[in-house]
Amino acid sequence: MKELSWTVRLLLVNQFGVNTGFYLLVPYLAGHLTGNLGLSAAVTGVILGVRNLSQQGLFLIGGSAADRLGARGVIIAGCALRTVGFALFAFGATVPLLLAAAVLSGLAGALFNPAVRAYVAVAAPDKARAFALFNVFAQAGALCGPVLGGVLLLVDFRAAALTAAAIFAVLTVAQALVLPAREVPPSGSSVLGDWRRCLADRRFLAFTLALSGMFALQNQLYLVLPLAAEQATGTAGSVALLFLASTVATLLFQLRITRWLEAATSRGRAMASGLAVMGAGFLAPALLPGIVPVLVAVLALAFGVMMAQPFVYERIGHFGGESLAGTYFGVFYLVSGVVAAASTALVGWAGAAGAAVCAAIGLGCAAAVLVQERRTAVPA
Numbered sequence: 001m002k003e004l005s006w007t008v009r010l011l012l013v014n015q016f017g018v019n020t021g022f023y024l025l026v027p028y029l030a031g032h033l034t035g036n037l038g039l040s041a042a043v044t045g046v047i048l049g050v051r052n053l054s055q056q057g058l059f060l061i062g063g064s065a066a067d068r069l070g071a072r073g074v075i076i077a078g079c080a081l082r083t084v085g086f087a088l089f090a091f092g093a094t095v096p097l098l099l100a101a102a103v104l105s106g107l108a109g110a111l112f113n114p115a116v117r118a119y120v121a122v123a124a125p126d127k128a129r130a131f132a133l134f135n136v137f138a139q140a141g142a143l144c145g146p147v148l149g150g151v152l153l154l155v156d157f158r159a160a161a162l163t164a165a166a167i168f169a170v171l172t173v174a175q176a177l178v179l180p181a182r183e184v185p186p187s188g189s190s191v192l193g194d195w196r197r198c199l200a201d202r203r204f205l206a207f208t209l210a211l212s213g214m215f216a217l218q219n220q221l222y223l224v225l226p227l228a229a230e231q232a233t234g235t236a237g238s239v240a241l242l243f244l245a246s247t248v249a250t251l252l253f254q255l256r257i258t259r260w261l262e263a264a265t266s267r268g269r270a271m272a273s274g275l276a277v278m279g280a281g282f283l284a285p286a287l288l289p290g291i292v293p294v295l296v297a298v299l300a301l302a303f304g305v306m307m308a309q310p311f312v313y314e315r316i317g318h319f320g321g322e323s324l325a326g327t328y329f330g331v332f333y334l335v336s337g338v339v340a341a342a343s344t345a346l347v348g349w350a351g352a353a354g355a356a357v358c359a360a361i362g363l364g365c366a367a368a369v370l371v372q373e374r375r376t377a378v379p380a
Contacts (some may be wrong), residue, residue, distance in 0.1 A: 001133065008124050010179055011116055012137045014075070014171055018112070019141025021167035024149040025086055025160055032157045037093060047095075047102050054106025056337035059114055063330020064191050066115035067323060072181045074326075075119065076172055078112030081105070083168040090161035108168075114333060118325035121317025122182065128267075131310040132258035139250040143243075185323040194327050204319045204328065205335075206372055211271065211312050212336040213365030214305065216343035217278045217358055221246065221301060224347055224354045225285070225294055232291040245295060246302040257306045267311045268373030272366040274308025279362015286355035297355070304362070 001009050033044040066074045085105030092098045117131075124130035152160035189197065198204065221242065229238040261270040281300020284293035320328030343361060347354040 003126065004124060004130055004133070007180060008120055008130055010175070011120055012133055014079075014175065015116065015134055016137040016141040016144075017167050017171045018079075019138050020145040020148065021082070021086070021141075021164040021171075022109075023142050023145025024152070024167070025089065025145075025164040027146055028149055028153060028157065028160065029089065032089075033098070036157055037098075039095070043095060047098050050099055051102035051106040054103045055109040055113075056334065056341075058107055058110035059333040059337070060195070060327070060330040062111040063114035063118065063326035063328070063333075064194060065111065066118050066326030067194065068184070068191065070181055070184045071115040071119040071122075071326060072175070072179050074115040075112045075179065076175050078108045078110075078115065079168050079172040079175065080108075081111065082108035083165050083172060086161055086165040086168065090158045090165065114326050114329035117313055117329050118317070118320070119182070121313065121320070121325045121329075122322050127314040127317055128258055128262060128310045129255070131313040132254050132306075134313075135306070135309055136251055136254050139247045139254075143247040143251075194324055195331075198320075198324065198327050198331050201319065203372070204331075206368075207315065207319070208332050208335045209339070210365050210368040210372060211275075211308070211332075212339035213275055213343075213361050214278065214308055214312065215336040215340040217275075217282075217301060217362055218305065219340045219344050220282075220347060220354075220358055221298065224282075224358060225298055225301075228285045228294045228297075228355070229291060232289065232294060238291060242295065242298045246298050249299055249302040250306060253303070254306045257303070258310050261307060261311075266373070267315065268369060271308040271311050271315075272369040272373070274304040274306070275362050275366035275369060276304075277307060277362075278304030279359045279364075279366065282355040282358040282362070286353075286359060 001012070004012075030044055030048060033039045033047060034041060039047075062074060062078070081104050085101045085103075085108060088097055088101035088104065092101050117134075120130050120134060121127055148163070149160050152163055225242055226239045229242055232238070265273075278301050281297040281304070284296040284300075287293070316328050316332050317325050320326070347357050350357045
C-alpha cells in the first residue's frame with residue numbers, strides 16, 4: 001500500500017468496510033424475512049429481487065452521476081443511502097417498508113460501485129496493482145462480514161442490521177471528512193450524449209461482452225458449485241469450505257499474480273488466460289465425482305479472477321478516460337449483470353450439463369478476448 005496515495009488507501013479501506021457491512025446482513029436477510037417476519041417465499045423473493053434490480057439496473061445512472069457530479073459526492077451519497085436502507089431492514093416489519101429498504105440499499109450499490117472504481121482508475125498511477133489490492137480488501141470484507149453477522153445473530157437480527165448500518169454511517173462520515181474532491185472535467189455533451197458515445201464504442205462493447213463471461217462464471221459460486229458440493233458430501237456445511245478456499249487464495253496470491261503477469265505478458269493475454277482458467281476449472285466436476293473436483297473448480301475461479309480482474313478494471317478506465325470513466329464502468333456492470341443473469345438461467349436449465357456449459361463460456365470468452373487483441377488497437 002505504500003506505493004499508493006493515501007486517497008486510494010482510504011478507498012481500499014472503504015471497500016473492506018462496504019463488503020463487511022454488506023455480507024454481515026444480506027446472506028441472513030432471506031432467513032429473517034421468512035423466519036422472523038413470517039413472509040412467504042414469494043414475497044421474500046420479490047423483496048430480494050427488487051434489491052438486486054435496483055442495483056444492477058441503475059449502475060449506468062450511478063456511473064453518469066460520478067462523471068457529472070464528481071465521484072466523491074456519489075460515493076458518500078451511496079454509503080449514506082445504504083445506512084438508511086439497512087436501518088430500515090432492522091426496524092421494518094411491513095412489506096412497504098421492506099421494499100423501501102430494498103430499493104435504497106440497491107440504489108446505494110448502484111451509486112458507489114462504479115464511482116469508487118472510476119475514482120481509483122483516475123487517481124492511481126499503477127492501476128492494475130491498485131485494483132489487485134482492491135480485490136484483496138473486498139475479499140477480506142466478504143470473509144469477515146458473514147462471520148461477524150453470524151455472531152450478532154446470536155443476539156438477534158436487529159443487532160446485525162444496526163451494526164451493518166453503523167458501518168456504513170462511519171464510512172459516510174469518514175469519506176465526507178477525508179476523501180478529497182477531484183475536478184470534474186467537462187465531457188462536452190449531455191448525459192444522453194455520453195451514453196450514445198459509450199454505446200457506439202464498438203471496441204468497448206466487444207470487450208464488455210467478452211469479459212462479461214468473468215461475472216457469469218463467478219455467479220456459479222452461488223449455484224453450480226454449492227449444489228455440486230452438497231451432492232458430493234451430503235452436507236450443506238461443505239459450501240462454507242468453498243468460500244473460505246476462494247477467499248484465502250485471493251488474500252495470499254492476488255498481488256503476486258498481478259505483479260508476475262505485468263512483467264511476463266500483455267494485458268490481453270492475462271485476461272484471456274484468466275477466463276480460460278476459470279472455464280477449464282469446471283471440467284473437473286463435469287468429468288469426476290467427489291468434493292475434490294469441486295474444490296479444484298473453485299480455486300480455478302479464484303485464480304482466474306485474480307489473473308483477469310485487475311486488468312479488466314484498468315482497461316475500462318482507459319476506455320472511459322478521465323471524463324467518462326464512471327459511465328463506462330456503469331455500462332460494463334449493467335451489461336455484465338444482464339449476461340450473468342442469462343447465463344445463470346442457461347446453466348440452471350442445463351442441469352447436470354451445467355458445468356460443461358460453464359467451461360464452454362470461459363473458453364469461448366477467452367478466445368474472443370484474444371481475437372479482439374489482435375484485431376483492434378488497445379486504448380491508450
